[in-house]
Amino acid sequence: MEQFQELLSTNPLLLLAYLFGSVTFILGLKMLSHPETARRGNLIAAAGMIVAIFGTIFLYQHKSEGEGVPVGLHNYLWIFAGLIIGTVIGTMAAKKVQMTAMPEMVSMFNGMGGACAMLISLIEYRNDPMAPAGKLLIIVLGMIIGTVSFAGSVIAWGKLAGKIKDRTIPGGQMINFIIFGGIISLAIMVIGNYFPGMSVLFYSILALAALYGVLFVMPIGGADMPVVISLLNSFTGVAAAFGGFLYNNPVMLTGGILVGSAGTILTMLMCKAMNRSLKNVLIGSFGGAKAGASGEAKAQGAYKEISMNDSAVLMAYATRVMIIPGYGLAVAQAQHTCHELEKVLEEKGVEVVYGIHPVAGRMPGHMNVLLAEADVPYEKLLEMEDANDQMGGTNVVLILGANDVVNPAAKDDPASPIYGMPILEVEKADHVIVNKRSMKPGYAGIENELFFRPKTSMLFGDAKKVLQALIAELKQI
Numbered sequence: 001m002e003q004f005q006e007l008l009s010t011n012p013l014l015l016l017a018y019l020f021g022s023v024t025f026i027l028g029l030k031m032l033s034h035p036e037t038a039r040r041g042n043l044i045a046a047a048g049m050i051v052a053i054f055g056t057i058f059l060y061q062h063k064s065e066g067e068g069v070p071v072g073l074h075n076y077l078w079i080f081a082g083l084i085i086g087t088v089i090g091t092m093a094a095k096k097v098q099m100t101a102m103p104e105m106v107s108m109f110n111g112m113g114g115a116c117a118m119l120i121s122l123i124e125y126r127n128d129p130m131a132p133a134g135k136l137l138i139i140v141l142g143m144i145i146g147t148v149s150f151a152g153s154v155i156a157w158g159k160l161a162g163k164i165k166d167r168t169i170p171g172g173q174m175i176n177f178i179i180f181g182g183i184i185s186l187a188i189m190v191i192g193n194y195f196p197g198m199s200v201l202f203y204s205i206l207a208l209a210a211l212y213g214v215l216f217v218m219p220i221g222g223a224d225m226p227v228v229i230s231l232l233n234s235f236t237g238v239a240a241a242f243g244g245f246l247y248n249n250p251v252m253l254t255g256g257i258l259v260g261s262a263g264t265i266l267t268m269l270m271c272k273a274m275n276r277s278l279k280n281v282l283i284g285s286f287g288g289a290k291a292g293a294s295g296e297a298k299a300q301g302a303y304k305e306i307s308m309n310d311s312a313v314l315m316a317y318a319t320r321v322m323i324i325p326g327y328g329l330a331v332a333q334a335q336h337t338c339h340e341l342e343k344v345l346e347e348k349g350v351e352v353v354y355g356i357h358p359v360a361g362r363m364p365g366h367m368n369v370l371l372a373e374a375d376v377p378y379e380k381l382l383e384m385e386d387a388n389d390q391m392g393g394t395n396v397v398l399i400l401g402a403n404d405v406v407n408p409a410a411k412d413d414p415a416s417p418i419y420g421m422p423i424l425e426v427e428k429a430d431h432v433i434v435n436k437r438s439m440k441p442g443y444a445g446i447e448n449e450l451f452f453r454p455k456t457s458m459l460f461g462d463a464k465k466v467l468q469a470l471i472a473e474l475k476q477i
Helices: 002-010 012-031 035-059 076-096 099-127 133-160 172-191 199-217 222-247 250-273 278-284 293-298 308-316 327-331 335-347 366-373 384-391 463-476
Strands: 061-063 070-072 320-325 351-356 381-383 396-400 431-436 456-460
Touching: 012 035, 012 250, 035 076, 035 250, 035 366, 076 099, 099 133, 099 199, 099 222, 099 327, 099 366, 133 172, 133 199, 133 222, 172 199, 222 250, 250 278, 308 396, 308 431, 308 456, 308 463, 320 335, 320 366, 320 384, 327 335, 327 366, 327 463, 335 351, 335 366, 335 463, 351 366, 351 384, 381 384
Parallel strands: 320 351, 320 396, 351 381, 396 431, 431 456
Antiparallel strands: 061 070
């Protein structure tokens, strides 16, 4: 509190810049809750960040050692070099990234936030290894959480990009508990200054935290990646908040708290959407398991294919068509073609809506972002509960690359690793058309009995090419 009062009395303009940044963060986050205002919310929060950054660069002052004379920052070359390089790299990456690679980019950017928090702690410890216990507590916690977030996000990026395979280490859970216990023990020694001057203890915590981050994410399977990304995002926010405490910076503190709390809430909501506890997600290796004997037996059934013409006729004469988007739609970059199909059907008097599962795709909100890019009206995007309520009055469900989120094993097969996860109950509709490239299992690695059910017909091929062909057929009807 004294530091805030000093900032208010000596540098009110900087405090005003920080206040402006904090308020815009809150407004921006609020506006992100709706697609129509999300873009504007992003810009508002970015403007607040710019004001806070330049306020810090040009208005911040601290007392020099010895004389106590307030001085400002002086290493402008390094500061602006970092700003320019980071801005160029970030802008180019964001502009060039494909929608299919968006989850990887989000994970990597989140990891960079964790790395920043880790570096802040390293620098502050190097500058003052004999700091009071309270400051050391903040430094150590920020370093641990930031390092875990960084290491875990890098592994998540590799898994999403297909560069790192799932690895289940024998006795992995026990190893993680031992490492975590070692981190806590070393942290107590460092914070309590039980071994003054032994910086090796601090750097041992860094090494163990990095190892823990790797082993923490490595065994978690593909179907849980959205939850893991959200959880790691909340870790980065908490680590940034510790940086705000260290530097008495209200903007860092506010931003970190917002990211940490929002990430935690989103993680809880996604776990609820899968009807599973966070503990079960983290230690259950869900998504890494393959189907058991029951799944293999069901996969022996016969599926039936449907022609492009028959698919077009079914949809053209339907009253309502529901489209279920999945990762296959993103892979084919077919969101714009899907929107075109929607408009062609509506011209024929067909009502078209989209059923969105909360964990469809590879990151939280993946399908919402995908369809928003194609200017699909937000009102047409139905959340899972609403979509299931309307499924009974739907004539045709068109599934585009979704798999696990429509798998009836989640309701019918207690032996399935996804048992208990709420799904889109597509079998309530009159007809189900599934577009896939092949009969391979989805991201969770398990077979889908839906493909062999009587109401289901398979329409194989690349989603974009299939949609283009459907549009051509519909225009001839």
